[in-house]
Amino acid sequence: MKQTTLDEVNASPTKEFFIEMLTKDIQLIPAIMDLVDNSIDGARRIRHNSDFSGLFVKIKFDKNSFTIQDNCGGIEAELARSYAFRFGRPKGMSPTKHSVGQFGVGMKRALFKLGRKFTIESVHKKSHFELSVDVTEWKENPDDWTFHFSDHASEENNEVTKTGTTITISHLHPSVLNSLVLENFEGRLRDRIERDHQFSLDQGLEIFVNGLNLETRLENLVASSDIQPAKHEFTRHVGDHEIHIELIAGIADSDSESAGWYIFCNGRLIVGPDQSSLSGWGEGKGHTIPKFHGQFSRFRGYAFFDSDFSDDLPWNTTKTNVDGDSELFRSIRSEMILLMRPVINFLNDLDRENDLDEVEERILSKAIEQTSSISVKQVPAKENFSYPQTTAPPKKEKHVTIMYKRPKGEIEQLKDKLKLSSNREVGVYTYEYYLDLEGLD
Amino acid sequence: MSGTYRKINYSLRLAKKTERNMICDMLRPLSELGSLESWQYIGLGSTYFSDFTLFHKSLCIRKMTSIEEDKHAQERFEFNKPFHCIEMAFGKTTAVLPTLDWDFRTIAWLDYDSKLTSDVLSDAEIFVRKIARPSFLLLTVNVEPPNESSFVKKQNDLVDEFGKAIIPGDLKEKDLKGWNFAKLCRRIIKNRIWEVLMERNSSIPEHRKMKTQQVLFFEYRDDARMMTLGFVFYDAGQEHLISKCNFKSFPFYRDEDEPFQIEMPKLTLGEIRYLNTILPQDPVPCSWIPERDIRQYTDLYRYFPNFVDADI
Numbered sequence: 001m002k003q004t005t006l007d008e009v010n011a012s013p014t015k016e017f018f019i020e021m022l023t024k025d026i027q028l029i030p031a032i033m034d035l036v037d038n039s040i041d042g043a044r045r046i047r048h049n050s051d052f053s054g055l056f057v058k059i060k061f062d063k064n065s066f067t068i069q070d071n072c073g074g075i076e077a078e079l080a081r082s083y084a085f086r087f088g089r090p091k092g093m094s095p096t097k098h099s100v101g102q103f104g105v106g107m108k109r110a111l112f113k114l115g116r117k118f119t120i121e122s123v124h125k126k127s128h129f130e131l132s133v134d135v136t137e138w139k140e141n142p143d144d145w146t147f148h149f150s151d152h153a154s155e156e157n158n159e160v161t162k163t164g165t166t167i168t169i170s171h172l173h174p175s176v177l178n179s180l181v182l183e184n185f186e187g188r189l190r191d192r193i194e195r196d197h198q199f200s201l202d203q204g205l206e207i208f209v210n211g212l213n214l215e216t217r218l219e220n221l222v223a224s225s226d227i228q229p230a231k232h233e234f235t236r237h238v239g240d241h242e243i244h245i246e247l248i249a250g251i252a253d254s255d256s257e258s259a260g261w262y263i264f265c266n267g268r269l270i271v272g273p274d275q276s277s278l279s280g281w282g283e284g285k286g287h288t289i290p291k292f293h294g295q296f297s298r299f300r301g302y303a304f305f306d307s308d309f310s311d312d313l314p315w316n317t318t319k320t321n322v323d324g325d326s327e328l329f330r331s332i333r334s335e336m337i338l339l340m341r342p343v344i345n346f347l348n349d350l351d352r353e354n355d356l357d358e359v360e361e362r363i364l365s366k367a368i369e370q371t372s373s374i375s376v377k378q379v380p381a382k383e384n385f386s387y388p389q390t391t392a393p394p395k396k397e398k399h400v401t402i403m404y405k406r407p408k409g410e411i412e413q414l415k416d417k418l419k420l421s422s423n424r425e426v427g428v429y430t431y432e433y434y435l436d437l438e439g440l441d
Numbered sequence: 442m443s444g445t446y447r448k449i450n451y452s453l454r455l456a457k458k459t460e461r462n463m464i465c466d467m468l469r470p471l472s473e474l475g476s477l478e479s480w481q482y483i484g485l486g487s488t489y490f491s492d493f494t495l496f497h498k499s500l501c502i503r504k505m506t507s508i509e510e511d512k513h514a515q516e517r518f519e520f521n522k523p524f525h526c527i528e529m530a531f532g533k534t535t536a537v538l539p540t541l542d543w544d545f546r547t548i549a550w551l552d553y554d555s556k557l558t559s560d561v562l563s564d565a566e567i568f569v570r571k572i573a574r575p576s577f578l579l580l581t582v583n584v585e586p587p588n589e590s591s592f593v594k595k596q597n598d599l600v601d602e603f604g605k606a607i608i609p610g611d612l613k614e615k616d617l618k619g620w621n622f623a624k625l626c627r628r629i630i631k632n633r634i635w636e637v638l639m640e641r642n643s644s645i646p647e648h649r650k651m652k653t654q655q656v657l658f659f660e661y662r663d664d665a666r667m668m669t670l671g672f673v674f675y676d677a678g679q680e681h682l683i684s685k686c687n688f689k690s691f692p693f694y695r696d697e698d699e700p701f702q703i704e705m706p707k708l709t710l711g712e713i714r715y716l717n718t719i720l721p722q723d724p725v726p727c728s729w730i731p732e733r734d735i736r737q738y739t740d741l742y743r744y745f746p747n748f749v750d751a752d753i
Contacts, residue, residue: 175643188606
């Protein structure tokens with residue numbers, strides 16, 4: 001902004017400042033995740049039935065460049081021209097339905113974070129464009145905040161299978177390079193994508209990092225005629241925006257590191273597995289659900305929040321946590337607690353079963369061993385988690401266990417003398433010997 | 442291999458002794474970075490302190506610390522210390538390492554009997570974060586491959602121990618068999634060291650960044666398969682001094698994933714005496730001594746312990 005009169009004070013930002021502010025607080029992996037989120041938003045846009053088979057996101061990088069390529073619908077040229085490269089979300093832009101990247105800044109931030117040159121090629125159903133930017137050159141003109149398409153066309157009719165976006169960033173910043181060349185960096189990126197996008201991977205989306213195909217981590221839940229997971233579906237409103245919620249609760253393998261609640265917003269894992277009061281654990285005495293501990297290692301809960309209007313979902317701006325104070329979340333949390341209670345009861349009963357002497361009486365353990373499993377997305381609607389009801393065992397006199405150690409030589413001698421074969425039998429024999437001697441039995 | 446006369450007495454741990462002598466030789470050039478008398482040595486000496494004895498006598502290192510996990514036999518260790526300059530530090534390595542004085546150029550040899558675990562990686566991480574001066578890290582671990590029945594179980598065990606992110610994504614069944622497992626362990630250790638170093642360097646000006654190079658990758662097998670890795674650490678501004686150390690000139694220098702296998706030649710005392718009369722010139726082939734044993738002896742003879750060598 002050139003000063004035209006002496007009254008005018010220049011308060012405009014410099015490009016240098018803007019880029020620095022934009023990129024300084026974001027780490028490299030979250031920046032890359034923003035690009036992945038954009039691709040997956042594309043997938044959700046073109047596959048409303050949520051089957052992503054045939055769609056892919058391919059990430060490749062080395063010391064020269066970083067590329068992310070997808071076949072998930074592309075960016076419309078008009079959107080790119082007028083809105084997608086604005087800094088912030090301008091008024092008048094219609095929301096991207098079911099999007100994960102809703103805050104208007106993810107892609108730009110990642111582009112500037114990674115390197116000094118970038119190219120975007122996009123083929124959309126109705127248009128295509130190519131855009132290349134040399135950031136160093138662009139910074140030289142302080143007043144011109146535009147980029148320029150090197151190629152574009154509209155009024156097209158492209159086949160959906162040929163649509164997609166390829167973003168290439170080169171002349172990578174030294175700090176980015178230092179990370180990208182580490183073998184562990186590739187592993188950590190893979191790990192993060194697999195974790196956060198497990199649901200999309202489960203729906204058939206293929207994601208590659210340097211040629212390696214990622215795997216879904218979504219577990220199957222135990223399901224049979226005896227044991228069935230619960231599922232509730234709700235709709236809530238924020239203003240006149242609809243939010244669709246699904247809650248599923250059940251059991252899987254006994255693994256305390258995987259147990260707890262998994263909370264998804266528009267298909268992306270935000271928090272999980274959560275074992276804290278956020279998802280209802282630890283309400284303590286007099287309240288509904290105990291604190292999480294090892295006994296509940298089989299528990300799995302899944303909460304899916306979906307909306308056309310991502311701003312209304314209960315997540316924070318960095319998509320790293322659930323906003324526990326959101327009214328929407330608080331109302332759903334009480335539903336989560338209700339759904340969780342029968343599973344907790346089951347796990348308590350299962351634990352009590354282990355005290356039973358007769359293995360045949362362990363009905364619940366048997367029921368678990370004999371089940372098959374069901375994938376989370378196939379769980380049918382069901383009011384409550386169900387499991388076999390055990391009849392109360394006959395009132396037996398309570399037994400306690402006595403344990404003590406004695407030198408091996410001594411015990412072996414006794415075994416020989418008494419013609420017994422196990423240490424336990426020696427213990428029982430000597431105990432009963434005493435009772436008998438003292439007339440106590 | 443036929444012929445019991447060709448078996449050697451594994452309890453003598455000849456490969457381990459040979460390795461120790463080779464390492465001692467390779468540490469000598471570190472004097473380019475500062476006289477070795479001013480360095481400190483940290484090791485896991487146990488009750489024998491063999492490495493301490495060798496490095497004190499051969500390299501003149503005067504500040505030495507032995508870390509010992511067994512806190513209940515302190516008097517025994519103090520009794521067995523061969524020299525006054527050795528200090529004992531009792532506790533687990535992960536607890537003790539952060540408490541030591543790192544204001545010295547440091548040679549640390551973390552010689553574990555056990556397999557690679559996340560605790561071993563933590564110790565390496567502590568070393569990389571704590572060193573304030575040029576230093577040298579040696580790590581020895583048991584690299585016997587896992588003997589679970591299925592590849593999936595072996596893979597899951599690795600993921601449970603280290604987390605999925607640092608297990609190579611392209612892991613194959615053959616990577617978990619035989620000596621290949623040592624290469625996998627090397628990769629995991631090296632990647633973690635590189636990663637921690639990058640984190641350490643991220644907010645430091647260029648000329649003060651710390652760099653590292655792998656210089657040793659030994660494999661040997663007195664009993665169980667073992668591996669030793671050696672890394673030298675130095676300031677970016679000391680690159681020329683590292684060149685002067687000329688680690689590459691050692692025949693057992695290894696900077697990538699090809700190991701130097703320490704194999705003990707099976708020779709009689711008479712055969713050794715005979716070969717010694719010819720060395721260091723190339724020995725002529727001898728019809729009654731296998732070629733392979735001659736070559737192994739020629740490579741290692743300077744480091745080969747004498748049978749009468751007693752640690753005093």
